[in-house]
Amino acid sequence: MQLKLYKKSTVLLTLTLIFDIIAIALLYIYRDLWASHKMITIFLFALLLMLVYGLFSYYDLNADRNYIRKCVSNGDVALAKITDGTFVRFARDAKLKNHVFWKLNVEIYDNDMKMIKTTIIDKFSTHQTKIPAGYVYVTYLEDKPEDSLIIPNVIISSIEPYKELTDDYEKALKPKYLNAYYNNGLIVETYKESMAYEKKLKDLDEQYK
Numbered sequence: 001m002q003l004k005l006y007k008k009s010t011v012l013l014t015l016t017l018i019f020d021i022i023a024i025a026l027l028y029i030y031r032d033l034w035a036s037h038k039m040i041t042i043f044l045f046a047l048l049l050m051l052v053y054g055l056f057s058y059y060d061l062n063a064d065r066n067y068i069r070k071c072v073s074n075g076d077v078a079l080a081k082i083t084d085g086t087f088v089r090f091a092r093d094a095k096l097k098n099h100v101f102w103k104l105n106v107e108i109y110d111n112d113m114k115m116i117k118t119t120i121i122d123k124f125s126t127h128q129t130k131i132p133a134g135y136v137y138v139t140y141l142e143d144k145p146e147d148s149l150i151i152p153n154v155i156i157s158s159i160e161p162y163k164e165l166t167d168d169y170e171k172a173l174k175p176k177y178l179n180a181y182y183n184n185g186l187i188v189e190t191y192k193e194s195m196a197y198e199k200k201l202k203d204l205d206e207q208y209k
Contacts, residue, residue, distance in 0.1 A: 001064075001067065001120070001121070001139075001146075001147040001148065001149050002064060002101060002121050002122050002123045002149065003088075003101065003121050004147070005063045005064055005067070006091055006101075006123075008063070009056075009059065009060045009063070009093075009094075012056050012059060012060070013056060013060075013094075016052055016053060016056045019052060020049055020052070023045070023048070023049065027041075027045055053094075056094060057094035057095070060093055060094040061093055061094055061095065064123065064149060067139065067149065068139055068149055068151055068155070071139035071140070071141075071149075071151075072139070072151065072155060072156075072159065076139055076140050076141055077137055077138070077139065077140060077151065077156070077162065077165070078108050078109060078110050078111065078137070078138055078139075078140035078148070079108070079109045079135060079136075079137055079138075079169045079173065079175060080106045080107065080108045080109070080120075080135065080136055080137070080138040080140075080148065080150075081106060081107040081109075081133075081134070081135050081175070082104050082105070082106050082131060082132070082133055082134060082135070082136060082178070082188070083105045083106065083107065083133055084104075084105050084131060084133065085102045085103060085104045085105070085130075085131030086102065086103050087100065087101075087102060087103075088100075088101035088102060088103050088121060089101050090126075091123070097184065097185075098126050099123045099124065099125065099126065099185050100123070100124050100125075100126055100128060101121055101122070101123055101124070102121070102122060102124055102128065102131055103119055103120075103121050104119065104120050104121070104122060104131060105117075105119055106118060106119070106120055106138075106148070108138065108140060108145055108148065109169065109173065110140060110142065111165065113172055113173075116145050118145045118146050118148075119146065120138070120145075120146055120147070120148045120149070122149055122150050122186060123185065123186060124185055124186045124187065124188070125182075125183060125184050125185030125186060125187050126184075126185070127183070127184070127185075127187060128185075128186070128187055128188065131188065132178060132188065132189060132190050132193070134175075134176050134177060134178035134188075134190060135173075135175035135176060135177050135178060136150050136151070136153075136177070136178050136180050136188060137150075137151045137153070137156045137166075137180075138150055138151060139151060150180050150186060150188060151180070152180050152181050152182055152186070153177070153179060153180050153181060154181065177191070178190060178191075179191050179193075179194045
């Protein structure tokens with residue numbers, strides 16, 4: 001799903017650039033018509049270009065999160081066991097921030113505990129240098145399991161209707177959860193790694209007090 005969203009963003013960026021070029025060309029061709037109102041015309045033109053790029057940026061920066069929110073609100077959620085992952089490529093977003101795509105081998109357990117083996121591609125922070133094995137919650141469409149995206153733990157834990165679902169998974173599978181959260185992009189790590197990182201930050205903070 002992330003690669004599909006990335007390709008769509010690339011198409012939208014191309015269309016945005018084409019629009020900008022055409023708009024600039026038209027502004028130049030018809031310069032005699034607005035010569036007497038230069039300041040306001042240039043201001044409105046710049047505002048239009050900023051608006052168009054702003055719309056593109058909003059889509060590019062929020063498409064995956066909006067997709068996750070939609071799936072969660074529709075109940076399209078499942079538990080997935082990550083077994084391993086391989087690097088796919090680097091990419092930049094609308095803010096020129098680097099991200100890294102990883103392909104994950106997963107076993108997805110639907111709400112009936114039926115297991116499906118598949119691979120999914122998700123977009124991570126550049127801090128994600130390896131993929132640990134463990135369990136995460138993912139978006140899940142029965143006819144498109146490969147389009148699943150990892151759901152940050154805080155989203156699942158904050159929604160009361162999912163407590164019963166998580167209890168069922170924990171009774172049946174006794175999952176060893178990974179900590180999935182956003183920090184300049186998605187990060188997935190063991191809770192041991194998360195605690196070690198927090199301790200390191202706390203120690204550094206103590207040194208500079």
